[in-house]
Amino acid sequence: MPREALTKPGKLITLSISIHRLKTVFFKAVFLFAAFMLLAFSRADYGDTIVVGSIGEPRTLVPILASDSSSGTICGMIFNGLLKYDKDLHLTGDLAESWSVSDDGLEIIFYLRKGVMWHDGEPFTAKDVKFTYERLIDSGIRTPYAGDFIMVKDFQVIDEHTVKVVYGEPFSPGLSSWTMNIMPEHLLKSEDLNNTSFSRMPVGTGPYIFKSWQTGEKIELVSNHDYFEGRPYIGRYIYRVIPDQATLFLELRAEGVDFSSLTPLQFKRQTQSKFFEKNFRKFHYPSFGYTYMGYNLKDPRFRDMRVRQAINYAVDKDEIVRGVLLELGRPATGPFIPESWAYNKDIKPARFDPDRAHQLLKEAGWSDKDGDGILEKDGGKFSFTVITNQGNEQRRMTAEIIQRRLKGVGIDMKIKIIEWSTFVSEFIDKRRFDAVLLGWGLSLDPDMYDIWHSSKTKEGEFNFVGYSNSEVDRLLLEGRRTFDRDERTRVYHRVHEILYEEQPYLFLYVPDSLPIAHRRFKGIEQGIGGIGYNFIKWHVPKDEQKYRR
Amino acid sequence: MIKYIFRRLISMVPLLFGITIITFTVIHIAPGKPTDMETQFNPKVSLEARDRIAKLYGLDKPLHVQYADWLRRMARFDFGVSFVDSRPVMKKISERIPVTLGINFVSIILILLIGVPIGISSAVRENTFYDRAMTVFVFIGFAMPTIWLSLILMDLVGVRWGILPVSGLKSLEFERLGLLEKIMDVSRHLVLPVFVSAFAGLAGISRYMRTNMVQVLRQNYIRTARAKGLSEREVIYKHALKNALLPIVTILGLSVPGLIGGSVIFESIFSIPGMGRLFYESVMSRDYPVIMGVLVIGAVLTLLGNLLADVSYAAVDPRIKLE
Numbered sequence: 001m002p003r004e005a006l007t008k009p010g011k012l013i014t015l016s017i018s019i020h021r022l023k024t025v026f027f028k029a030v031f032l033f034a035a036f037m038l039l040a041f042s043r044a045d046y047g048d049t050i051v052v053g054s055i056g057e058p059r060t061l062v063p064i065l066a067s068d069s070s071s072g073t074i075c076g077m078i079f080n081g082l083l084k085y086d087k088d089l090h091l092t093g094d095l096a097e098s099w100s101v102s103d104d105g106l107e108i109i110f111y112l113r114k115g116v117m118w119h120d121g122e123p124f125t126a127k128d129v130k131f132t133y134e135r136l137i138d139s140g141i142r143t144p145y146a147g148d149f150i151m152v153k154d155f156q157v158i159d160e161h162t163v164k165v166v167y168g169e170p171f172s173p174g175l176s177s178w179t180m181n182i183m184p185e186h187l188l189k190s191e192d193l194n195n196t197s198f199s200r201m202p203v204g205t206g207p208y209i210f211k212s213w214q215t216g217e218k219i220e221l222v223s224n225h226d227y228f229e230g231r232p233y234i235g236r237y238i239y240r241v242i243p244d245q246a247t248l249f250l251e252l253r254a255e256g257v258d259f260s261s262l263t264p265l266q267f268k269r270q271t272q273s274k275f276f277e278k279n280f281r282k283f284h285y286p287s288f289g290y291t292y293m294g295y296n297l298k299d300p301r302f303r304d305m306r307v308r309q310a311i312n313y314a315v316d317k318d319e320i321v322r323g324v325l326l327e328l329g330r331p332a333t334g335p336f337i338p339e340s341w342a343y344n345k346d347i348k349p350a351r352f353d354p355d356r357a358h359q360l361l362k363e364a365g366w367s368d369k370d371g372d373g374i375l376e377k378d379g380g381k382f383s384f385t386v387i388t389n390q391g392n393e394q395r396r397m398t399a400e401i402i403q404r405r406l407k408g409v410g411i412d413m414k415i416k417i418i419e420w421s422t423f424v425s426e427f428i429d430k431r432r433f434d435a436v437l438l439g440w441g442l443s444l445d446p447d448m449y450d451i452w453h454s455s456k457t458k459e460g461e462f463n464f465v466g467y468s469n470s471e472v473d474r475l476l477l478e479g480r481r482t483f484d485r486d487e488r489t490r491v492y493h494r495v496h497e498i499l500y501e502e503q504p505y506l507f508l509y510v511p512d513s514l515p516i517a518h519r520r521f522k523g524i525e526q527g528i529g530g531i532g533y534n535f536i537k538w539h540v541p542k543d544e545q546k547y548r549r
Numbered sequence: 550m551i552k553y554i555f556r557r558l559i560s561m562v563p564l565l566f567g568i569t570i571i572t573f574t575v576i577h578i579a580p581g582k583p584t585d586m587e588t589q590f591n592p593k594v595s596l597e598a599r600d601r602i603a604k605l606y607g608l609d610k611p612l613h614v615q616y617a618d619w620l621r622r623m624a625r626f627d628f629g630v631s632f633v634d635s636r637p638v639m640k641k642i643s644e645r646i647p648v649t650l651g652i653n654f655v656s657i658i659l660i661l662l663i664g665v666p667i668g669i670s671s672a673v674r675e676n677t678f679y680d681r682a683m684t685v686f687v688f689i690g691f692a693m694p695t696i697w698l699s700l701i702l703m704d705l706v707g708v709r710w711g712i713l714p715v716s717g718l719k720s721l722e723f724e725r726l727g728l729l730e731k732i733m734d735v736s737r738h739l740v741l742p743v744f745v746s747a748f749a750g751l752a753g754i755s756r757y758m759r760t761n762m763v764q765v766l767r768q769n770y771i772r773t774a775r776a777k778g779l780s781e782r783e784v785i786y787k788h789a790l791k792n793a794l795l796p797i798v799t800i801l802g803l804s805v806p807g808l809i810g811g812s813v814i815f816e817s818i819f820s821i822p823g824m825g826r827l828f829y830e831s832v833m834s835r836d837y838p839v840i841m842g843v844l845v846i847g848a849v850l851t852l853l854g855n856l857l858a859d860v861s862y863a864a865v866d867p868r869i870k871l872e
Contacts, residue, residue, distance in 0.1 A: 139601060214822075
């Protein structure tokens, strides 16, 4: 039993005994009862295994090279960053005990936790942080994360447990970049990170220790008894790779998998049986991402803001959330997670209003002169093609719903579905599209410089719709330069407002994450950001444990 | 014969060379880049970072230089390292081959054991109800979508009855089992995949067998054998079967490359880490070294399989001489 769990109820007992007034006898009893309950419930057993089922397999377990979500999940179990996000999505210390930002925002000092050990028994020190930083900015290494770290002008090791990071100009997203997992210097200093056995045999500081990896089958981790936040209760973590969604579901049904994520259809329709009610617990909360239809703003039809606004009125986002997500999600109004402080809650989504759409299109000069149901202007019909990537059913269905709604206001939309790699390199990067249906995954810092700044429109950059607004440009820079939360809130609320007004994207929806976990796992708590944050506190009572070893 | 084999082997070299040039060119000019997958449209991944990654892979060089580099490595039997996880291509392929080879081998044996008798018996009872019923049966196997059949079987046998594992190759506690239990464990996992792949392959062999047998049974020497008063059993199994089996030998030779080919569909459904999935995944992520590795090995096996078919045909049929 963990020490923490014992001391808290103990205090309650002494407190309740010290109260002697008659009137409080009742309360005393209640207190005692509560104390016992707390004691009973906080008694967590060690042991058992969680089998996580996933469609994807990690590509590498070198954290600074890991860019896919499977690699990220496993690295997150094995490694720690200097900082992490807590239950409420606030930055908090991880390997750093605390940190301070200088008044001018140019210097961040991290005070590292003492006594942390790598899984091989070597102590964790400032040298490891320096090493990780140096590899991140090393141009010979295939890391996709260099961007935030080249902003660092100087990196100083002050002593074994203190590091100072100096930026050339204030860079607030830099703080969240230090959630990057730290790698052990002593094991990697003479290794070529692009090509090292470490990528399949990682050693970290995290709650779980890497044990084995059978390619295409599973990865096995065991709990780190000396973890600095306390030994995790669940003794073993197995990540099973099951590439087919239907098989994954059957494995859940056969209880061969304890934890996985569901599709909306599985969530709503296929897991309503008694069996699932009895054996599994489902969760849903907004995911960190949104789906949108982006316009090619070089296209004269879409350059007219009224046309974009008209489409916003013509498309019923609630209908999409109902039809595609089965209500497991919500309409989006802008490029932030609805839970984020950056999200401007004053922005009300436009109601579905085809008449208003008609009117706006008319103002923009579009009208149906030949009576075929499609609008014309200057002799050209309003007909365009939206492209999206193959393999994403939700996007395909969304496109079909939009297609039908746009037809209702006289716009002919065609849908083209293209294999991912071709889609990116031939269509997005080269700007060969009228409109594109895509999603963005979001990091927790609201900085979106790369997506919306007018300088980011070169081939391969992310402002591929070609958006340009001098106020947004200025605000984005301002948002990066200040650490002040109120100031940043003001900035991003305004950006949100402008983007919703100008509609460079038709913001569609924020889908929910839909994890499912076996009922024997207790202690799962849902925070704003989801359920993973307290994984080390998940536990299984002894008599319900399934895998004993 | 030895001379013939040697000559064929020599002539394979330019052929193989041509194959690699064509495949290399085709996969490189196909749209898409390896860096698209790696960076997955992540706004934290800058353009500079993507260019840098492309450069580290050597993708910024002209195509003929890249091919020359690849060929130079190939000459030393070095297939290079995967773009995806930086592991040697040979290693990635060799850890996948045993599973696929094993499944395909067992299922070919099964197909022969069931398909050949079906073919023979159908030919003997040509145009009877039995013959038609067998035709329908094997074509059901051929036409039924693998996905559907697999899922139905998994649901029935794995979930509802719970007598076989749903998917995968080994149980979670595999490492702690004894040798015998390990063999049992893997066999239990392979029952459904082998069944599905054998059922689908039954039609081919049994139809070939039937057609050959029907033709052979019309030959004069069969009539002679019957006229001699041999029992029907002897006529069929001694005189007819030997001749009818000859084309099957050729088909077996040609199926050699298929042995390591694997199938994306059933390997994905049963989550078996085989060659089919490796190839599919590497194509989707434009992992050029792995794609090339698999294709080269496939090409070599195809050429060897053809040679094997010719040679074994000559070996079993004294009428054929290879010069």
